[in-house]
Amino acid sequence: MQKRIVIITETQGYLMLTLKEKFEESEYEVETIHANINTISRIDENISAILIYGDEVLVEKKQALVFVKDWAAEHEVPVFISGSLSELQEIESLVSESVVRQKFTRPLNINDMVESIDNFVQKFSTQSKKKILVVDDSGAMLRNVKAWLEDHYQVVLANSGAMAIKYLATNRPDLVLLDYEMPIINGKQVLEMIRAEQEFADMPVIFLTSKDDKESVLQVMSLKPAGYLLKTLEPAKIIQAIDDFFEKQKALKHAN
Numbered sequence: 001m002q003k004r005i006v007i008i009t010e011t012q013g014y015l016m017l018t019l020k021e022k023f024e025e026s027e028y029e030v031e032t033i034h035a036n037i038n039t040i041s042r043i044d045e046n047i048s049a050i051l052i053y054g055d056e057v058l059v060e061k062k063q064a065l066v067f068v069k070d071w072a073a074e075h076e077v078p079v080f081i082s083g084s085l086s087e088l089q090e091i092e093s094l095v096s097e098s099v100v101r102q103k104f105t106r107p108l109n110i111n112d113m114v115e116s117i118d119n120f121v122q123k124f125s126t127q128s129k130k131k132i133l134v135v136d137d138s139g140a141m142l143r144n145v146k147a148w149l150e151d152h153y154q155v156v157l158a159n160s161g162a163m164a165i166k167y168l169a170t171n172r173p174d175l176v177l178l179d180y181e182m183p184i185i186n187g188k189q190v191l192e193m194i195r196a197e198q199e200f201a202d203m204p205v206i207f208l209t210s211k212d213d214k215e216s217v218l219q220v221m222s223l224k225p226a227g228y229l230l231k232t233l234e235p236a237k238i239i240q241a242i243d244d245f246f247e248k249q250k251a252l253k254h255a256n
Contacts, residue, residue, distance in 0.1 A: 009053035035061035054083025136179040161185030180209035
């Protein structure tokens with residue numbers, strides 16, 4: 001997954017050029033923008049981090065800095081800030097500690113700052129990825145689904161219903177992708193076991209299966225799966241359906 005950072009700054013010149021080059025050496029795509037609400041609102045939400053590079057001009061952009069706080073909280077993007085002690089205090093009073101992950105005081109060691117941000121971003125990226133348990137008795141299908149999803153999600157594989165139940169005894173994924181036809185314990189039985197446990201009763205489960213007859217679909221509807229996808233769909237459509245599921249969850253979370 002491409003690492004991308006947005007630097008919000010009013011500073012130009014050699015120092016900013018050097019900072020950008022250091023991030024690019026660490027394989028980042030770098031975008032520098034001014035502290036302007038309209039510009040900030042157009043940031044692509046699929047970024048790795050925001051760096052607020054403080055100076056005397058930027059700290060006066062109070063409305064823009066508050067907007068950064070709200071935008072970063074909504075999109076769950078980590079924010080880093082740099083500046084003099086007084087500038088950091090001013091920025092921190094406007095940008096909540098809940099989104100500011102680290103702060104860097106001038107004079108800056110650019111190498112250390114870039115390395116520190118990169119270390120955090122890589123760790124944060126892994127931790128913040130939604131976890132999906134994929135359950136299927138076909139090894140080829142498991143490998144395919146993992147390849148489709150692993151750039152954006154943590155993917156855990158189970159090659160039987162029994163293995164899935166064992167995993168769920170000590171783990172709670174954000175989504176279960178469940179095959180219907182499996183030996184010994186089929187997908188319907190797995191979902192029945194999940195729904196029987198109070199703490200897992202609301203766990204989202206989407207069937208990903210070749211079984212498309214009306215009777216099979218109706219049999220599991222009472223168990224309230226979050227969706228029913230066919231393996232015959234193009235991979236891009238399966239990925240899109242999963243992305244859409246998490247986007248809807250995110251919207252509901254913010255609405256509440």
